Amino acid sequence: MPIQFSSCTFGYSRGRIVIDDFDCLFPSGRTVFLGPNGAGKSTLLGLAASALRPQSGSVRFGRLSPEGKRGRRAYRRRVAWMPQQLTSVPGLTARDQVAYVGWLKGMSRTDAWDQALRALRQVELGEHADERVDRLSGGQQRRVGVAQSLVHGADLLLLDEPTAGMDPRQRTVFHQVLGGLPETVHIVLSTHDTADLESTYDNVVVLLDGQVRFLGSVRDFLRYADPSAASGRQADSAYHVLTEQGVPWAS
Numbered sequence: 033m034p035i036q037f038s039s040c041t042f043g044y045s046r047g048r049i050v051i052d053d054f055d056c057l058f059p060s061g062r063t064v065f066l067g068p069n070g071a072g073k074s075t076l077l078g079l080a081a082s083a084l085r086p087q088s089g090s091v092r093f094g095r096l097s098p099e100g101k102r103g104r105r106a107y108r109r110r111v112a113w114m115p116q117q118l119t120s121v122p123g124l125t126a127r128d129q130v131a132y133v134g135w136l137k138g139m140s141r142t143d144a145w146d147q148a149l150r151a152l153r154q155v156e157l158g159e160h161a162d163e164r165v166d167r168l169s170g171g172q173q174r175r176v177g178v179a180q181s182l183v184h185g186a187d188l189l190l191l192d193e194p195t196a197g198m199d200p201r202q203r204t205v206f207h208q209v210l211g212g213l214p215e216t217v218h219i220v221l222s223t224h225d226t227a228d229l230e231s232t233y234d235n236v237v238v239l240l241d242g243q244v245r246f247l248g249s250v251r252d253f254l255r256y257a258d259p260s261a262a263s264g265r266q267a268d269s270a271y272h273v274l275t276e277q278g279v280p281w282a283s
């Protein structure tokens with residue numbers, strides 16, 4: 033069930049196009065989405081989530097298209113999106129907020145309430161379930177965001193820098209949560225953190241100036257690393273070679 037962008041064009045304001053005639057088939061499985069600040073990763077994730085609408089072209093997830101009211105509702109039930117900027121509803125507890133997202137995604141109130149606690153426990157926030165989100169730390173709020181994307185059993189998780197601000201233990205927990213999801217759940221996760229690439233992801237997409245600079249398996253990505261790169265630094269090195277040295281990508 034890959035994501036397909038077809039001739040997508042998008043700009044936040046008239047006259048300034050960020051994504052121009054973009055064609056790309058994001059692979060199935062677990063994909064890490066890399067690229068420098070401003071490359072367009074959040075914009076593409078927002079388009080894939082149907083939170084943004086292309087000015088022309090289309091986005092599909094498998095057979096699903098977010099066109100029309102019914103199409104969008106069905107699409108959003110299958111697709112979870114964790115944006116970079118999380119908004120919390122003032123006064124809501126973590127459990128209220130996660131359950132609310134579940135309900136918006138079509139779950140019954142009871143299901144949403146039960147599954148909210150399960151999702152919060154997955155990210156080790158069970159003990160904070162009844163605390164107000166706006167009183168949690170920044171890293172804990174990111175984990176509430178992760179719980180929101182896990183609550184309704186989506187087939188596709190679009191996660192925009194989910195580990196930003198998490199402490200090392202919580203990053204490990206987060207990777208374990210991803211690792212524990214069924215293989216039928218597809219993930220596209222944008223990050224600037226290239227640690228754990230091999231153990232966590234199947235594929236890498238590198239974006240540069242709104243264009244795909246690399247798309248392929250983690251193993252093929254690591255082939256771009258400088259042979260002299262220290263062990264554990266290969267992913268950093270491959271990223272550097274692809275984004276800064278202009279080495280051509282043989283797709």
Ligand SMILES: Nc1ncnc2c1ncn2[C@@H]1O[C@H](COP(=O)(O)OP(=O)(O)OP(=O)(O)O)[C@@H](O)[C@H]1O
Binds near residue numbers: 045050070071076
């Ligand atoms: N809400 C917005 N209004 C206007 N321009 C925006 C908005 N959001 C992003 N942009 C512009 O769109 C371009 C792509 O930004 P985007 O956030 O998609 O990049 P990114 O790759 O996710 O960057 P980062 O790694 O910093 O999160 C940038 O030039 C940015 O200034």
